[in-house]
Amino acid sequence: MDKVSSKIVRLQKEVSRTFILSNHHSPSKMHWDLAVKKALEIINRSSTPLTKVVLARSSRVITATDIDPIAWLACLKQVEGENAYQFCLQPPDAPAFIGNTPEQLFHRKWLKITSEALAGTRGRGGTTALDLQIEHDLLSSPKDHLEFTIVRESIRSKLEAICNRVVIEPKKAIRKLPRVQHLYARLAGRLRSEDEEYDIMASLHPSPAVCGFPTEEARLLIAETEVFDRGMYAGPVGWFGGGESEFAVGIRSALVEKGLGALIYAGTGIVEGSNPSLEWDELELKTSQFTKFLKLEVPLRSRFENIGTPN
16 A cells, blocks of 8 residues: 555656547437437426436547556546545456546445435636636526435435434535536435445445436436446445445546557436536536546537536
8 A cells, every 4th residue: 555655646746648549439429419308308208207317428538658547546636636536446457447536425434324415517617706606506506406406315215214314414515626516415324233234335326426316217218328338437436344334436437448548437417407518518527637637638618618517
């Protein structure tokens, strides 16, 4: 651990000089628009219980030279590391799955458990006044409130099934990260039994922030709609450790492989009122934390700078 830590500190001062040779999105913008419209048609049907589905995109980035996953992660930690989990999973002779995720799945210490609801995404403003305006727009947006409420209440219901009491505080606030801001709530409870630890994982994953609500209806639509395999993307990342366990949600992540560049993942929550183009802009914002460290950054739509666009 000391060797890894010292390498991270050293690499934080280095920025990748790798050039992006190509960037291919799956799905393309055209197919993304069709997928979002299909999801909205289903959500708007009176006969369906589906209220939210999280659709994702995989972006294959081919670079001039191989990406060092640890160096990439070190850069992310330096610029994006506040209030986020950094992780790297790399079995021997296999791709590295790295990420910089702001979303906690759960933290358990003995009988005490906490979880977080995170939804709704906006960019940060270039000035204090603009940043506060974007924050106000996010807090007052009916669409983002709906998406956030679905996530928060679903997590609350799942925790109540295994806890004696669940407290939500704050019920709705803003979490600011260096490049984005989200709607946020913290949930805390007391487990009935420590033996239910694995039940916690089974209950909370996948959360509505990465799948949708209800879970099974959303999962079926994702399977029918998405044109790539999510793999480890959006899965739980963390550790079990006797009296204490902690897991994050593997979003804001990428799969790095020698000779093949990287697959960068991002997703957005689709609810009533979603707009396909704005949701695409949100994907661009989320993946830009990776691409900005390369020599070609994916351009955002100009209007996003003014109004912005999950978890």
